[in-house]
Amino acid sequence: MKVASVVGARPNFVKLAPLSRALRERFHEVIIHTGQHYDYEMDRIFFDEIGIPEPDHHLGVGSGSHGKQTGEMLARIEDVLMKEEPDAVVVLGDTNTTLAGALAAAKLHVTLVHVEAGLRSYDRRMPEEINRVLVDHCSDILCCPTKTAVDNLRREGIVDGVYLTGDVMVDAMNLCMDISKRSTILERLDLRPKEYMLATLHRAENTDDDERLWGIIGAFEDIGSSLVFPCHPRTERRLRDLGLWDSLSESIKVIKPVGYLDMLQLERNALRILTDSGGVQKEAYILRVPCVTLRDRTEWVETVNDGWNVLAGASRESIVRYAKGFAPNRSQTHIFGDGEASRRIADVMESFMCSSRDTAQESINTS
Structure with a gap:
């Protein structure tokens, strides 16, 4: 099965580093780079340093207002998805790239996976907060880094397809x-x-x-x-x-x-x-x-x-x-998991996608 990972900004790259390794053990992964970040220090250096596979598609969108940037990304990602026909699209975090990738997948009825789902600051002045809420409500598979994120989604009525996987940032830090x-x-x-x-x-x-x-x-x-x-x-x-x-x-x-x-x-x-x-x-x-x-x-x-x-x-x-x-006055409770989030996300995706494919085949066989 083919998976398209949509990235474009510094936080996306870090999260993708360990996740891409886990995905490529089970799927054919295609990486779509929107070009939201394009300076060497914000972009290329991550591919050079931490071994992220080269993007299969670089869209070169660059900077711009939120609406213009997101709109251009949406159109270009849609073109790539129609060409590649992936079985699932993976978006990470809360950037404009994340929102554009999610909207493109949802409108094409492609299974959408949101890594780092369920985060809430409850401050709608933040563009990232708008992105998080919209992407979560579009997603089929919601991979939550913490129990708090799971609870946030439940309060919004999102319970199906929600998984507590741990945080891929722990994986990335262990890797590096x-x-x-x-x-x-x-x-x-x-x-x-x-x-x-x-x-x-x-x-x-x-x-x-x-x-x-x-x-x-x-x-x-x-x-x-x-x-x-x-x-x-x-x-x-x-x-x-x-x-x-x-x-x-x-x-x-x-x-x-x-x-x-x-x-x-x-x-x-x-x-x-x-x-x-x-x-x-x-x-x-x-x-x-x-x-x-x-x-x-x-x-x-x-x-x-x-x-x-x-x-x-x-x-x-x-x-x-x-x-x-300021100094902490107590030990930590290890809230972000054990460094196995990428593997759990790949497990969840494989199970979900195989089940969906089997259901579709059964529908064809009985029609």
């Missing part, structure tokens, strides 16, 4: 952990373990809101200790537009986005992590590094409830206070 130890990023940046903080900032709710962006950057300036800041292209553009780029303090070590292996090394050795990224919140938890989240809400509520993550919003004072003083 030993390799990442070869990274020389600390030496290149002259950093010592646990003597710096790591910050990432890219979500539109922060970068496109002048007041929030000023508050977060002001906090970065106030923290004082060495702060490593791999800067997303969108964030750099906004800082330049506001005249903040050239006046950033020398205590902030601004660098270009780094590959996944370098990022794991930076995360593992950080004293604390400050981020608005859902994936980085989760990686911080798995690596047992305290996390300060630069948002008012998070879809990864388990990390907050377990005491390893705190929501600071965009308040300059709150960010500085937590950055200097």
Whole structure:
């Protein structure tokens, strides 16, 4: 049976790395790359570093408004699906690529698999939240990383096709952990373990809101200790537009986005992590590094409830206070599973698709 995996943004690539390996043991996988992310540091480096198979189709959509980008992806993905005729389409996470792939599959009546289903921040101002809700309600197979995600779907009336598989990010980190130890990023940046903080900032709710962006950057300036800041292209553009780029303090070590292996090394050795990224919140938890989240809400509520993550919003004072003083006061409960999520997802897909095929054949035989 043929499976089409639709990816296009940095978070999709990381999740696909272990999942593609599991899928290819049972299916013929075709990879469709929308081109949502296209800078080397946000795209190509992941294929070079962590062994993701080369895309079979690269759609080259690029950047644009949410509507324009999603619409162009939808049309181009639909063309590929009509040509490839897969038995199932796999989408991952909550990006515009995820939504476009889901809509294309649903409209063509192709079995749709959502990896990382059931997440909710309950903040509809976030485009990712809209994407999550729509994709979940289109999907036939919903692979949930945590029990909370399963419960979220149940509250929305989604119970059929829901599976608790664990989180593929644990699989990805297990796959790459030993390799990442070869990274020389600390030496290149002259950093010592646990003597710096790591910050990432890219979500539109922060970068496109002048007041929030000023508050977060002001906090970065106030923290004082060495702060490593791999800067997303969108964030750099906004800082330049506001005249903040050239006046950033020398205590902030601004660098270009780094590959996944370098990022794991930076995360593992950080004293604390400050981020608005859902994936980085989760990686911080798995690596047992305290996390300060630069948002008012998070879809990864388990990390907050377990005491390893705190929501600071965009308040300059709150960010500085937590950055200097937040420390978990208890051990973890291993909420994201055992690193076998990719295998479970492949098991679920194989069982579902074989059952559907048998049912269709029985219908033909009795007609």
